[in-house]
Amino acid sequence: MQKASKHLTAVYCDDVREEIDGKVTLVGVYNNVCFLDSFPATVPRIVVMVRVVAPSEEPFQAIGLKAWLGESLVADVPVSGAKEVSENLLKQVEDSIESVPAELKHCGPGKIVFMTTFLVFAQLQVDRPCALRVSAID
Secondary structure: OOOOOOEEEEEEEEEEEEOOOOOEEEEEEOOOOOOOOOOOEEEEEEEEEEEEEEEOOOOOOOEEEEEEEOOEEEEEEEEOOHHHHHHHHOEEOOOOHHHOOHHHHHHOOOOEEEEEEEEEEEEEEEOOOOOEEEEEEO
């Protein structure tokens, strides 16, 4: 069995809604790019669903999420303290292994931990063509 690696997945969309049954609905998911007609432009709202995954034997001690629009830092969200992360943010994957990326499915239940959160940007000012990107620092 191959060892799982730490990684991040980001899904960009117009909105997110939490349903009564605990499910999350992503509205207006972008397929690789978001085209704007002209610059400068204002994006009324964009949501980034961020999922950070790690092997259970290498859990996160602290996580810092950062988002950049081009070269400008637009979000810096630190989450520190092993106790807080392990008890409040990470969930042990046991019976829903289908919800993680394909490269981790071979690891089997109970072998990975993950954290999912949402970054919400309102009235995002975009001056020129660029990328909105997210990273996690462990």
